Amino acid sequence: MQKEYSTAIAARLKIAPVKIKHVIQLLDDGATIPFIARYRKEVTGSLDEVAILDIKALTEKMKEVDARRNAIVSSLDKNSLLTDTLLAGLNKADSLPELEDLYLPYRPKRKTRAVIARERGLLPLAEQLFRQTGENISAARYISSENGINTVEDAFSGARDIIAEIISEDSRVRSELRTLFRSKGIIYSRVSAKTKDEALRFKDYFDYQEPVSRIAGHRLLALYRGEKMGFLRLSLRPDDNLALNCLSRRYLKNSPNRKQIELVIEDCYKRLLAPSIENELRRELKAEADREAIEVFSKNLRELLLAPPLGEKNVLALDPGFRTGAKLVCLDSQGQFLHATTIYPTHGKDQQSKAAQTIASLVRKFDIEAIAIGNGTAGRETEQFVRQVDLNSKPVITLVNEDGASIYSASKSARDEFPELDITVRGAVSIGRRLQDPLAELVKIDPQSIGVGQYQHDVDQSALKKSLDQVVASCVNGVGVELNSASVELLSHVSGLGQTLAANIVGWRKENGPFKSRKELLSVPRLGPKVFELAAGFLRIRNGSDPLDASGVHPERYVLVKTIAADLGSTVKTLINSTELRDKIAIENYISKDIGRPTLEDIVAELEKPGRDPRSCFQEFVYAEQIRSMEDLKVGMELPAMITNVTKFGAFADIGIHQDGLIHISQLADRFVRDPAEIVSVRQRVTVRVLEVDPVRKRISLTMKSG
Numbered sequence: 001m002q003k004e005y006s007t008a009i010a011a012r013l014k015i016a017p018v019k020i021k022h023v024i025q026l027l028d029d030g031a032t033i034p035f036i037a038r039y040r041k042e043v044t045g046s047l048d049e050v051a052i053l054d055i056k057a058l059t060e061k062m063k064e065v066d067a068r069r070n071a072i073v074s075s076l077d078k079n080s081l082l083t084d085t086l087l088a089g090l091n092k093a094d095s096l097p098e099l100e101d102l103y104l105p106y107r108p109k110r111k112t113r114a115v116i117a118r119e120r121g122l123l124p125l126a127e128q129l130f131r132q133t134g135e136n137i138s139a140a141r142y143i144s145s146e147n148g149i150n151t152v153e154d155a156f157s158g159a160r161d162i163i164a165e166i167i168s169e170d171s172r173v174r175s176e177l178r179t180l181f182r183s184k185g186i187i188y189s190r191v192s193a194k195t196k197d198e199a200l201r202f203k204d205y206f207d208y209q210e211p212v213s214r215i216a217g218h219r220l221l222a223l224y225r226g227e228k229m230g231f232l233r234l235s236l237r238p239d240d241n242l243a244l245n246c247l248s249r250r251y252l253k254n255s256p257n258r259k260q261i262e263l264v265i266e267d268c269y270k271r272l273l274a275p276s277i278e279n280e281l282r283r284e285l286k287a288e289a290d291r292e293a294i295e296v297f298s299k300n301l302r303e304l305l306l307a308p309p310l311g312e313k314n315v316l317a318l319d320p321g322f323r324t325g326a327k328l329v330c331l332d333s334q335g336q337f338l339h340a341t342t343i344y345p346t347h348g349k350d351q352q353s354k355a356a357q358t359i360a361s362l363v364r365k366f367d368i369e370a371i372a373i374g375n376g377t378a379g380r381e382t383e384q385f386v387r388q389v390d391l392n393s394k395p396v397i398t399l400v401n402e403d404g405a406s407i408y409s410a411s412k413s414a415r416d417e418f419p420e421l422d423i424t425v426r427g428a429v430s431i432g433r434r435l436q437d438p439l440a441e442l443v444k445i446d447p448q449s450i451g452v453g454q455y456q457h458d459v460d461q462s463a464l465k466k467s468l469d470q471v472v473a474s475c476v477n478g479v480g481v482e483l484n485s486a487s488v489e490l491l492s493h494v495s496g497l498g499q500t501l502a503a504n505i506v507g508w509r510k511e512n513g514p515f516k517s518r519k520e521l522l523s524v525p526r527l528g529p530k531v532f533e534l535a536a537g538f539l540r541i542r543n544g545s546d547p548l549d550a551s552g553v554h555p556e557r558y559v560l561v562k563t564i565a566a567d568l569g570s571t572v573k574t575l576i577n578s579t580e581l582r583d584k585i586a587i588e589n590y591i592s593k594d595i596g597r598p599t600l601e602d603i604v605a606e607l608e609k610p611g612r613d614p615r616s617c618f619q620e621f622v623y624a625e626q627i628r629s630m631e632d633l634k635v636g637m638e639l640p641a642m643i644t645n646v647t648k649f650g651a652f653a654d655i656g657i658h659q660d661g662l663i664h665i666s667q668l669a670d671r672f673v674r675d676p677a678e679i680v681s682v683r684q685r686v687t688v689r690v691l692e693v694d695p696v697r698k699r700i701s702l703t704m705k706s707g
Contacts, residue, residue: 008094009058019045023055032495033470034477035534039554041598049474065096072103081106089171097178097280101171114165117158120147125155126162132255156260163261164268167251168276176246177273181281184238185212189223192233199231212236212281217289218648221455224286236278236285243269290459292648294467296677297453300646301468303682304452305475307438308618310396313369316362317432318386319402319424320378322346327428328358330366334485335433335440337418338366340425345385346378356389363391370395372435374402374428380628380656396620398435399656401644404442404449405430413444413489439479439615443472444489452682454647469493476538480552480611483521483539484514496534501527517545518555540611547573551610553603557595561603564590576607621685623656630659633693633700641702643684651680653688653702661700663688668704679704 006020013020022043026036033056037049044052069090076082086102093099109115117126121142128137139155149155167173191206193199205223226232237243247265252258312333319327325344332338339362343355362368373383379399386397408414409426418426433441447468448456456464476493483505491502501524508524509515518536521527527535537554544550548558565575568584575581587600606612624639626632633655641653644660651668652660668679680686692701 005059005062008062009055012058013051013054015047015051015055016045019043019047020055023047023052024059027056027059030530030534032473032534034474034495034538038477038552038602039537039556039599041602042594042596046598053470065094065099068096068099069093072099076103076106079106098171098175101169101174104171104174105166105169112165113158113161117161120144120149120158122149122155122158123162126159126166129156129159129257129260130163130166132253132257132261134255137257160260160264160267163264164272167247167264167268168272173247173250173273174277176250177243177277178280180238180243180246181212181236181277183213184242185236185281186210186238187212187215187220187223188235189226190233191231193231196231198229199226202226202231205232212285215285216648217292218454220285220289221293221458225455225458236281237274240269243274247273287460290463293453293455293459294464296647297447297456297464298467298471299677300452300682301447301450301471302475303684304401304450305439305442305472306479306615307683308616309437309439309613310370310435310618311437313396313436314367315370315372315432315435316359316366316368316395317372317374317400317428317435318343318382319374319405319428319431320345320376320382322378322381324424326355326378326382327422327424328362329425329428329432330362330368331429331432331436332366333436335436337421337429340421340428345382352385355385359386359389360391363393363395368393368395370435371397372400372432373398374405374431375399375654376402377658380623380658384625384628398620399623400431400434402427402431402434403451404445405434407449408441408445411444413487439475440487440490443476443493444487447472452645454645478614480538480540480613483518483541484509494535494538496531501531515541515544517541518549542611547576547610551576551606552612553606553610557599557603560590560595561607576610579608582607623654627656629657630693630695630698630700632657633690635690635692637690639688639690641686641688643680643682643686646676646680646682648676651676653686655688655700655702659698659700661688661690661702663702663704667691667702670705 005024006017009015009020010017022040023036026040026043031040033049033052036044036052037047047055073082073087073090076086089102090099093102117123121144125137125139125142128135139152139159142155143149143151149158186209189205189208191199191202202222205226208223210219223232223234227234244265247269248262251265252261255261314333315331317329317331321327325342325347328341328343329337330339341358343358344351345355359371363371371386373379373386379402383397383399405427406423408430409423414426414430418429421429430441430444442450448464473493473495476490477495481490481494488499488502488506491497491505492499494502497505504525504527505521515521518539518541521532521536521539522529533556537552540551541549546558548555548561553561561572561575564585565572567589568575568581570578570581582604585604587597587604590600591597621642622640627637627639639655641655641661643651644654645652648665650662650664652662654660663680665673665676668676673679686704688702688704689707690700691703692699694700
């Protein structure tokens with residue numbers, strides 16, 4: 001079966017079957033995607049994570065189809081309904097809809113109108129009608145008060161019900177109509193609740209239609225949301241005549257009973273086929289829209305997680321507020337909590353003076369190198385205040401996106417770490433740590449709470465979580481994790497680990513002190529050789545007993561590196577510190593059956609910069625000083641902005657006030673833009689111009705086009 005999968009997937013992805021076969025085998029053996037992409041390049045031909053993920057998804061889909069096929073065959077065989085022709089058709093089917101179409105005539109039925117008609121003995125009449133041979137048909141002999149057939153019309157009506165069900169279960173008809181609905185279907189939307197104020201946000205869809213083949217995913221999700229809330233009524237069908245003509249061409253003949261078959265066709269389509277095919281189409285379109293929205297969310301999340309870290313700097317963090325003041329915390333360079341207090345920078349001159357003294361004093365006391373300010377309520381006002389405080393040390397001052405900080409501060413992990421701290425103080429700690437290392441802090445929060453997607457609450461939540469978890473794992477393993485300081489949440493995303501083993505690692509660390517080598521991981525309860533193989537290469541130990549433990553070189557290649565060093569008359573430590581020696585490494589001398597050029601090139605790169613962080617360097621960003629609220633905005637203003645969210649219809653940008661502005665897809669560039677992700681990404685710094693300000697609806701329209 002694996003061979004069949006690899007051949008079929010190869011045709012879809014245009015990848016050599018042997019590479020796919022190896023990937024499937026590694027996945028079946030329990031290997032993770034990051035591990036395969038990083039440490040098994042020889043057997044996969046250096047396939048990246050995206051390709052491996054595609055192979056995994058297609059394999060799972062094919063296994064799902066096979067499982068359903070086996071269940072159907074077993075059911076048919078058990079009930080003595082399986083024929084050679086039917087089995088051949090089932091074996092040929094390569095999708096769930098095809099399988100279900102073939103199985104439909106045989107699956108157990110509820111008491112339908114056709115079932116009742118059959119029970120009343122009307123099947124012979126139905127078969128005679130359906131043949132349309134021109135023979136004289138008498139329905140009178142089927143009249144039976146005992147069977148509830150009191151008139152000739154009762155008999156014909158029952159016969160029509162049987163024929164309608166037969167037609168509706170014809171896999172060829174369903175396939176043809178499925179194509180018609182896809183290619184010629186129109187989605188119609190009508191308002192169903194004009195009097196409700198909440199419905200006004202859907203006013204663009206009160207009387208709306210668009211071809212199914214052209215509708216954008218974000219519009220479809222908006223329509224579905226409006227329908228779910230009871231504000232819209234939707235229909236997704238082609239013109240009835242097109243569908244009826246398809247059925248007529250297939251089933252209608254010139255015969256004395258033509259009128260009866262015309263009635264069958266109309267009833268069959270409107271009562272059975274149209275609702276069924278429409279529901280199928282709705283599900284398919286929803287799945288496609290979900291995939292599109294999830295892809296957007298995943299790309300945005302990746303950009304956010306890989307945001308440049310400030311690094312190991314002492315930080316003063318503020319969670320601002322008007323009425324309750326700003327919660328202030330000081331953190332050391334490792335993110336450890338040092339001090340907390342509350343200041344009131346927006347409460348008049350006396351309080352402002354006290355706040356300024358407090359900040360200046362704490363900056364000196366804790367040697368603060370950066371000040372992080374949450375960008376929520378009172379964020380911009382607090383930032384402006386802090387910038388005016390006389391701070392001789394001139395620390396970096398920056399706003400930090402606080403989406404989800406309140407969720408983390410109320411979480412079990414936050415309570416476990418800081419049981420004595422108020423929930424608002426924990427939020428300030430999270431803001432400060434986000435500046436130091438966004439990835440390490442954001443992994444503690446449900447990705448769906450970070451707010452970088454579109455319609456995230458409308459899409460398939462299981463599929464969304466699966467995709468976002470994959471993104472988090474990719475980012476965590478791509479950057480690497482410091483074994484002796486990482487939290488349980490961060491460690492849980494390392495290849496091969498998980499929540500339980502991550503907790504065991506932290507527990508071992510607390511009991512035994514810092515890990516001195518990667519090998520010590522094997523002493524952690526329930527962490528065996530297989531998990532060690534999957535995880536070790538992504539864990540870092542600085543200043544450990546082996547210099548390679550601080551790098552991305554996998555322990556399985558330590559002997560190779562020591563051999564390379566010995567061949568150069570050196571030690572591993574000297575090799576790492578000497579550019580001259582590394583330049584002498586002849587990669588081709590070490591290529592073998594198991595070790596190829598890709599792995600050797602990765603090793604040499606790691607020796608050059610052990611444990612290097614792939615993220616870019618932190619750069620301070622400052623908003624326009626004079627802009628603090630929507631009232632300060634004027635059409636035509638040019639402003640620095642930070643992209644906060646990218647969707648299929650445009651991008652949202654933070655210009656330093658509480659309301660993000662929208663850069664519509666048509667305003668992203670002077671040329672046509674098919675996908676906003678071609679132009680912008682989350683956290684990208686851009687210059688925008690104000691197009692329109694609508695204070696009533698709290699909307700700001702921006703442009704990146706040249707003036």
